[in-house]
Amino acid sequence: xxxxxxxxxxxxxxxxxxxxxxxxxxxxxxxxxxxxxxxxxxxxxxxxxxxxxxxxxxxxxxxxxxxxxxxxxxxxxxxxxxxxxxxxxxxxxxxxxxxxxxxxxxxxxxxxxxxxxxxxxxxxxxxxxxxxxxxxxxxxxxxxxxxxxxxxxxxxxxxxxxxxxxxxxxxxxxxxxxxxxxxxxxxxxxxxxxxxxxxxxxxxxxxxxxxxxxxxxxxxxxxxxxxxxxxxxxxxxxxxxxxxxxxxxxxxxxxxxxxxxxxxxxxxxxxxxxxxxxxxxxxxxxxxxxxxxxxxxxxxxxxxxxxxxxxxxxxxx
Amino acid sequence: xxxxxxxxxxxxxxxxxxxxxxxxxxxxxxxxxxxxxxxxxxxxxxxxxxxxxxxxxxxxxxxxxxxxxxxxxxxxxxxxxxxxxxxxxxxxxxxxxxxxxxxxxxxxxxxxxxxxxxxxxxxxxxxxxxxxxxxxxxxxxxxxxxxxxxxxxxxxxxxxxxxxxxxxxxxxxxxxxxxxxxxxxxxxxxxxxxxxxxxxxxxxxxxxxxxxxxxxxxxxxxxxxxxxxxxxxxxxxxxxxxxxxxxxxxxxxxxxxxxxxxxxxxxxxxxxxxxxxxxxxxxxxxxxxxxxxxxxxxxxxxxxxxxxxxxxxxxx
Numbered sequence: 001x002x003x004x005x006x007x008x009x010x011x012x013x014x015x016x017x018x019x020x021x022x023x024x025x026x027x028x029x030x031x032x033x034x035x036x037x038x039x040x041x042x043x044x045x046x047x048x049x050x051x052x053x054x055x056x057x058x059x060x061x062x063x064x065x066x067x068x069x070x071x072x073x074x075x076x077x078x079x080x081x082x083x084x085x086x087x088x089x090x091x092x093x094x095x096x097x098x099x100x101x102x103x104x105x106x107x108x109x110x111x112x113x114x115x116x117x118x119x120x121x122x123x124x125x126x127x128x129x130x131x132x133x134x135x136x137x138x139x140x141x142x143x144x145x146x147x148x149x150x151x152x153x154x155x156x157x158x159x160x161x162x163x164x165x166x167x168x169x170x171x172x173x174x175x176x177x178x179x180x181x182x183x184x185x186x187x188x189x190x191x192x193x194x195x196x197x198x199x200x201x202x203x204x205x206x207x208x209x210x211x212x213x214x215x216x217x218x219x220x221x222x223x224x225x226x227x228x229x230x231x232x233x234x235x236x237x238x239x240x241x242x243x244x245x246x247x248x249x250x251x252x253x254x255x256x257x258x259x260x261x262x263x264x265x266x267x268x269x270x271x272x273x274x275x276x277x278x279x280x281x282x283x284x285x286x287x288x289x290x291x292x293x294x295x296x297x298x299x300x301x302x303x304x305x306x307x308x309x310x311x312x313x314x315x316x317x
Numbered sequence: 318x319x320x321x322x323x324x325x326x327x328x329x330x331x332x333x334x335x336x337x338x339x340x341x342x343x344x345x346x347x348x349x350x351x352x353x354x355x356x357x358x359x360x361x362x363x364x365x366x367x368x369x370x371x372x373x374x375x376x377x378x379x380x381x382x383x384x385x386x387x388x389x390x391x392x393x394x395x396x397x398x399x400x401x402x403x404x405x406x407x408x409x410x411x412x413x414x415x416x417x418x419x420x421x422x423x424x425x426x427x428x429x430x431x432x433x434x435x436x437x438x439x440x441x442x443x444x445x446x447x448x449x450x451x452x453x454x455x456x457x458x459x460x461x462x463x464x465x466x467x468x469x470x471x472x473x474x475x476x477x478x479x480x481x482x483x484x485x486x487x488x489x490x491x492x493x494x495x496x497x498x499x500x501x502x503x504x505x506x507x508x509x510x511x512x513x514x515x516x517x518x519x520x521x522x523x524x525x526x527x528x529x530x531x532x533x534x535x536x537x538x539x540x541x542x543x544x545x546x547x548x549x550x551x552x553x554x555x556x557x558x559x560x561x562x563x564x565x566x567x568x569x570x571x572x573x574x575x576x577x578x579x580x581x582x583x584x585x586x587x588x589x590x591x592x593x594x595x596x597x598x599x600x601x602x603x604x605x606x607x608x609x610x611x612x613x614x615x616x617x618x619x620x621x622x623x624x625x626x627x628x629x630x631x632x633x
Contacts (some may be wrong), residue, residue, distance in 0.1 A: 109542075
């Protein structure tokens with residue numbers, strides 16, 4: 001029984017479909033990585049789950065969370081869910097906190113809203129949450145404003161806000177991308193530890209495959225608004241079936257072995273207005289055949305243990 | 318915070334110094350002889366000499382300057398020639414009227430204007446937005462002397478709900494004060510309400526796009542808290558800056574409104590003084606208006622810091 005089940009999710013802005021046929025499940029306590037380049041639709045998927053699509057965005061399909069379809073849930077019920085059983089942290093810790101409210105207030109208001117805590121209790125709980133995310137001198141920091149905190153501390157504060165109500169599912173949209181490398185490692189360690197401690201499921205969105213191999217159990221690789229490949233993290237890293245996954249993995253610099261040119265993927269992700277008719281990766285794919293451009297390939301299970309949307313997956317891997 | 322406030326206060330002092338110098342200098346700046354201007358063409362030489370003596374014009378300029386500041390520091394603004402009354406006393410008598418009018422108008426303009434602006438921003442591009450901005454534009458475009466007369470005709474003459482004019486001190490009869498104030502203050506507020514509405518709409522549209530507003534939504538905050546707490550508190554920072562300027566405009570507008578609604582305020586005192594060349598009153602009025610303006614902007618600066626912790630902590 002999965003905690004969250006996304007089935008055939010499509011998101012469109014007017015006539016433009018930025019996302020289609022996206023399906024995946026997250027079990028309780030599982031960490032699922034969603035990987036892809038900018039423009040692959042990772043963030044749109046997350047915002048669709050939260051019911052926070054930008055103005056003009058429409059989602060279709062089915063998003064089931066604890067037996068409820070989030071896409072048909074009234075806004076009031078969604079509000080009670082957000083920040084309580086589903087929480088989200090964002091890429092930019094610098095701009096994601098409100099500059100005119102103290103850190104403590106921004107944590108406490110979630111507790112007052114969802115837990116009906118009184119002001120004083122919520123403030124005390126905010127301090128312990130700051131301690132939970134390993135912020136030093138939490139008693140002092142709780143009354144400070146975002147501009148008095150460093151980038152890494154702000155992201156920790158964001159995590160504290162998200163964890164305030166002990167969510168069943170935490171959606172983390174590129175939580176370390178905007179941070180320094182040393183700070184990144186700290187935040188990832190923290191997320192990994194908290195996941196174990198609190199037993200929550202995590203949907204981790206990233207373009208960094210290193211992060212994925214680090215903490216994810218299963219991976220969904222997205223390309224141009226569709227799922228290219230999905231499967232257990234180990235299988236995907238050992239034996240990728242989709243040419244796009246292979247190209248992504250090949251583009252990771254390695255410490256061992258000779259230093260050479262990294263094989264970059266030629267071209268860029270097409271914009272939603274001119275997505276190709278068939279396989280969307282075909283124009284950039286080294287293995288493409290004329291058949292690839294006829295119809296979009298379906299996601300199918302492969303003997304290697306993953307699912308891939310590629311008609312030539314067996315030959316490629 | 319205290320250091321910031323002290324700094325603002327100190328930086329207001331030079332402005333007051335320059336204004337007081339200008340007030341002193343009026344007598345020197347006007348073309349021709351002040352005494353002749355004041356006494357009129359029919360005055361005899363003896364009358365002129367007496368007047369010059371009273372104004373202190375017979376003394377050398379540096380003695381006059383020292384005398385001006387000496388008196389000023391003791392709160393003495395001189396004697397009105399025509400009212401046979403001290404300028405300070407004349408102003409103090411009329412000041413409550415003008416302050417009531419200006420600040421009630423500022424309050425109405427600010428509250429109604431920001432409300433309209435928030436409504437317009439939240440419903441941007443929809444009918445409510447166009448209606449709110451249309452109202453703002455009408456308020457902005459109609460001259461207040463005309464609006465004042467229309468309101469008096471409608472609410473006082475035709476409907477008989479409110480008095481046509483006059484002033485009731487708040488301490489004497491708060492309800493009567495409110496009834497006397499609502500028309501003139503409302504009229505005066507309309508133009509600035511439009512300004513506040515447009516400023517708030519622009520600031521809100523900017524703020525509503527920010528990441529922290531999305532964070533507030535992701536926390537499950539209901540719409541009115543997202544807009545009224547998370548967005549509005551940030552959007553108010555530029556709007557409050559405008560409040561200082563609006564206050565200056567309202568003080569100027571009060572002169573016209575006092576005449577339309579026959580309110581015995583400082584505005585009418587100054588207009589009368591200008592017409593009759595009562596220089597001590599003009600000097601006092603200039604000094605007073607400028608001081609109020611400086612104080613209001615000081616208050617705005619402090620409010621600014623109260624709203625924005627980044628200013629409070631000296632970063633920006």
